[in-house]
Amino acid sequence: MGSEGSAAVVVPRNFRLLEELERGEKGIGDGTVSYGMDDADDIYMCSWTGTIIGPPHTVHEGRIYQLKLFCDTDYPDKPPTVRFQARVNMTCVNPETGVVDPSRFPMLGNWQREHTMEDILISLKKEMSTPQNRRLHQPHEGNDDQRVDQKGVARCVIM
Secondary structure (H helix, E strand, O other): OOOOOOOOOOOOHHHHHHHHHHHHHHOOOOOOEEEEEOOOOOOOOOEEEEEEEOOOOOOOOOOEEEEEEEOOOOOOOOOOEEEEOOOOOOOOEOOOOOEEOOOOOHHHHOOOOOOOHHHHHHHHHHHHOOOOOOOOOOOOOOOOOOOEOOOOOEOOOOO
C-alpha cells in the first residue's frame, strides 16, 4: 500500500500543550527563559506564565520580566496572546497594556503551527538585543502600577 504523498501528522492541541508543559518543567537552554502553567487545575491549559531574564549588554540586563501567555482554543493554529506583566519599553509592546503587538513582532504576525511558547520567549529576548530596543529607556523596576489586566480589572500589587 503506497501513498503518493506524505501528509503531516497534526498533533491535537492538548497533546501539544502537554509536550510544551513537559519541556517547560524540565528547563530550557541557558535558563534565561522559562514558562509553565498558571494553574495546574486548568484542564484547558489556557493560561501560562513566562519569564525572561534580560540579555547582557542592554538596558534589560539583569531585569526579570514576567509575561502572561494565553492560549485560546485555536492554539497552536493561532498564536497565543502575550503580555508583559510589568511596564517595558520595546517597539513591539503596547506601552499601556503590555501586550505584544503581532503587527510589530514577526513571530506572532507570521505565526506557524510549529512555533512554541518557548520560541516566543526566546525571540522576545533576542528582540531586546536589537538596535531599536537595546538602549530604550526603561521604567523603574516594579513600575507596574495601574496596569489593567485583559479582563479590565486593575491588578493589586503588594510591595
